Amino acid sequence: MSKNPVSRRQFLSYTLTGVGGFMAAGILMPMVRFAVDPVLKTEAGGDYHATKLKVSDLTDQPQKIDFTYEQVDAWYKSNVTQTAWVYKDSKGDIVALSPICKHLGCTVNWNANKDHPNQFYCPCHGGRYEKNGKNVPGTPPAKPLDTYPTKVKDGYLYLGKPEANVFVK
Numbered sequence: 001m002s003k004n005p006v007s008r009r010q011f012l013s014y015t016l017t018g019v020g021g022f023m024a025a026g027i028l029m030p031m032v033r034f035a036v037d038p039v040l041k042t043e044a045g046g047d048y049h050a051t052k053l054k055v056s057d058l059t060d061q062p063q064k065i066d067f068t069y070e071q072v073d074a075w076y077k078s079n080v081t082q083t084a085w086v087y088k089d090s091k092g093d094i095v096a097l098s099p100i101c102k103h104l105g106c107t108v109n110w111n112a113n114k115d116h117p118n119q120f121y122c123p124c125h126g127g128r129y130e131k132n133g134k135n136v137p138g139t140p141p142a143k144p145l146d147t148y149p150t151k152v153k154d155g156y157l158y159l160g161k162p163e164a165n166v167f168v169k
């Protein structure tokens, strides 16, 4: 009988199993992490995106601004550009409206129809909105334009995710 409690064959078997397991873990862990990690990350809900507009440049006339940010959808990253119509109301509050028509999703423009001045006009089916985004009765849209939540940081305007209009009561 051998003095060694572990035979040469067993030692080799244990060693190969250990090294093989270690190597397999090293290969599989990054793959598992790549597949699962983006799904587990919380959505950046409520995030605000920087615009290039200084709040001091806002007037009482709606102005169109575009802003771009990086969007991460699971493991796919892309740059998204959005548009807002922004102005200061009579109380000094910043109003930022989505340009997406609530009828069928065309893009509205301010003062675009000379027959209906000082309104947002949708060229697709003649939808109209008042300055605060309220839909004009008798035109196709059934709801007011959405608004972006706003934030000011270092003098610049930041916009959140569009939500139901908070300026139309």
Ligand code: FES
Pocket (backbone or CB within 6 Å): 101, 102, 103, 104, 105, 106, 122, 123, 124, 125, 126, 127, 140, 141
């Ligand atoms: S999409 Fe704007 S009025 Fe129809």
